[in-house]
Amino acid sequence: MPYKGTPSVIPGTIQAEDFDIGGEGVAYHDLDAGNNGGRYRPSESVDIQTTTDTGGGYNVGWMEAGEWLQYTVNVATTGTYDLDVRVAANGNGGTFHIEFNGVDKTGSMVIPNTAGGKRGRRSGRRESA
Numbered sequence: 001m002p003y004k005g006t007p008s009v010i011p012g013t014i015q016a017e018d019f020d021i022g023g024e025g026v027a028y029h030d031l032d033a034g035n036n037g038g039r040y041r042p043s044e045s046v047d048i049q050t051t052t053d054t055g056g057g058y059n060v061g062w063m064e065a066g067e068w069l070q071y072t073v074n075v076a077t078t079g080t081y082d083l084d085v086r087v088a089a090n091g092n093g094g095t096f097h098i099e100f101n102g103v104d105k106t107g108s109m110v111i112p113n114t115a116g117g118k119r120g121r122r123s124g125r126r127e128s129a
Helices: none
Strands: 008-010 048-050 057-062 071-077 079-086 094-095 108-110 121-128
Touching: 079 094
Parallel strands: 008 071
Antiparallel strands: 048 057, 079 121, 094 108
16 A cells, blocks of 8 residues: 555655555565664554755665565556666665566666765666666
């Protein structure tokens, strides 16, 4: 179930902190209990903190291998879209991928070492939806 009641529209922007409603094992999987950042959705066990970006907002942090977030989306028109993801890491070796209906659409995407979890960089790719 979408967090704000209606699916996010593609093309469009999906905020990481707006993952679906449903809890552990349904809308997300998080390996530790509680929200380490303590912000935005404090009753969920996804780690969300306030971002230091211009314009403010939130970011999901403290991610570990095997954790995931689920989003309900409405793809306006089937086609190929530009994917622009803001990522950050306090070290080397992090990866992630994007799935649609359980199918990996991006393959492994590397998260660059940004020397901090709040210092994001954008990573882009064209993918079919």
